[in-house]
Amino acid sequence: MRIMGIDYGDARTGVAVSDLLNTMTGDAFVITHWNENVIAEKIAEEAKTRGVGTLVLGYPKNMDGSAGPRAEKCAAFAEKLKVCSGLPVVLWDERRTTIDAHRILRDNGKKEKKHRRNVDAVAASLILEGYLASL
Numbered sequence: 001m002r003i004m005g006i007d008y009g010d011a012r013t014g015v016a017v018s019d020l021l022n023t024m025t026g027d028a029f030v031i032t033h034w035n036e037n038v039i040a041e042k043i044a045e046e047a048k049t050r051g052v053g054t055l056v057l058g059y060p061k062n063m064d065g066s067a068g069p070r071a072e073k074c075a076a077f078a079e080k081l082k083v084c085s086g087l088p089v090v091l092w093d094e095r096r097t098t099i100d101a102h103r104i105l106r107d108n109g110k111k112e113k114k115h116r117r118n119v120d121a122v123a124a125s126l127i128l129e130g131y132l133a134s135l
Helices: 036-050 069-085 097-107 112-134
Strands: 002-007 012-018 025-032 052-059 089-093
Touching: 002 036, 002 112, 012 036, 012 112, 025 036, 025 112, 036 052, 036 069, 052 069, 052 112, 069 089, 089 112, 097 112
Parallel strands: 002 052, 052 089
Antiparallel strands: 002 012, 012 025
C-alpha cells in the first residue's frame, strides 16, 4: 500500500503519494478548497483511488516544539481524516517544510509569484520524504 503525505492549509492543501515500494515520493498535487470537510473527502477519495494505506499529516509545531493553534487545528483535521478515510493518520513534524519548499522552487528557477501554485505540493513531498526516510 502507498503512503500519502499531506500539507494541510486553509486555502490550499498539498498532497504527495509514495511509490508502491514506499521508498520515494511519486505524484504530488494541490487540492484548492476552503472547507475542511470537502478537503477530507477529496483526500479520502484520492487515497482510495491510489491504493493508499496510511496518511501522514504535517503537524506544524512551533520552533520550540510546543503545539500552537495551527497544530491543534491539524490534530482536529487528523481525526476528521480518520473518520472520512478509515485509514490511520500519522502526525509528522513539518517544521520548516514550507521554507524549504520555497527554497527548492527558487533554486530551480521558479519565480516567487508562481510559488503559490506549487509550494504546498512540494511541502507535502518533503513531509512524505521525511516519513519514508524514518521507515
